[in-house]
Amino acid sequence: MTDAQTYLTLARGDDAVGLLEVKRSKFLAVVRRVDDESAARELVAQLRHDHREARHHCSAFVLGERGQITRSNDDGEPSGTAGAPMLDVLHGAGLSDVAAVVVRWFGGTLLGAGGLARAYGDAVTLALDGAATVRRELRILARVDLPHADAGRVEADLRARGIQILGTEYGATATLLTATTDSAQVEAAVAAATAGSAHAEPAGTKWVDVPVTPQP
Numbered sequence: 001m002t003d004a005q006t007y008l009t010l011a012r013g014d015d016a017v018g019l020l021e022v023k024r025s026k027f028l029a030v031v032r033r034v035d036d037e038s039a040a041r042e043l044v045a046q047l048r049h050d051h052r053e054a055r056h057h058c059s060a061f062v063l064g065e066r067g068q069i070t071r072s073n074d075d076g077e078p079s080g081t082a083g084a085p086m087l088d089v090l091h092g093a094g095l096s097d098v099a100a101v102v103v104r105w106f107g108g109t110l111l112g113a114g115g116l117a118r119a120y121g122d123a124v125t126l127a128l129d130g131a132a133t134v135r136r137e138l139r140i141l142a143r144v145d146l147p148h149a150d151a152g153r154v155e156a157d158l159r160a161r162g163i164q165i166l167g168t169e170y171g172a173t174a175t176l177l178t179a180t181t182d183s184a185q186v187e188a189a190v191a192a193a194t195a196g197s198a199h200a201e202p203a204g205t206k207w208v209d210v211p212v213t214p215q216p
Helices: 037-050 083-092 112-128 148-160 183-194
Strands: 006-010 016-022 025-033 056-063 069-073 098-105 133-146 164-170 174-180 200-211
Touching: 006 025, 016 112, 025 037, 025 112, 037 056, 037 069, 037 098, 056 083, 069 083, 083 098, 083 112, 098 112, 133 148, 133 183, 148 164, 148 174, 148 183, 164 200, 174 183, 174 200, 183 200
Parallel strands: none
Antiparallel strands: 006 133, 016 025, 025 098, 056 069, 056 098, 133 174, 133 200, 164 174
16 A cells, blocks of 8 residues: 555544643644645634733644655744644654644743753644554445345454444345445455355445554
8 A cells, every 4th residue: 555545644533632831822733634724724713712802813824645745834933933833743643634733822931942942842742642543545445235134244254354433324134334444355345255145346435533543
């Protein structure tokens, strides 16, 4: 599988959050999985609304299977001291389809360009520490039509053979939607599970979430 067919992102669910204090300035970092640029901007708008008293709401986001869409905003901080280091952390973590916002409350002491860059980057790093991730993979889809009476047994058999089942549709027949990286694998598994009575019909491709296996 090539790099264009897999990438890392956050698991869906709660936002990743980190709070950092540097010389009485507070930096609240929120990182969220997003599907598009509109969702990324919604996160910025939400935090700007929720924390209207804060002086800065800096942001960065990465989108696309190659991380090909990137944006960052310093929101009034000196150029390059907020959005860019936040973006660097997202890139360093190998993440895409994520948006990060850091809300800053000024504590009365100037941190300097270097201090600001470290603080904004460290806040995002803190938010990501321990955040659940998933791998997005481009999977080959196939549909398998079965008699209703056989659907449950065949689904269990295919799962046991390592075939991902995305869902089942019930009509005149039961139709399993499978996802794999190898079309020959699913065809062989379906043939084995049904003694050759059913076949896997190609149904395009789709990006799906695959849990990341922790390293021992």
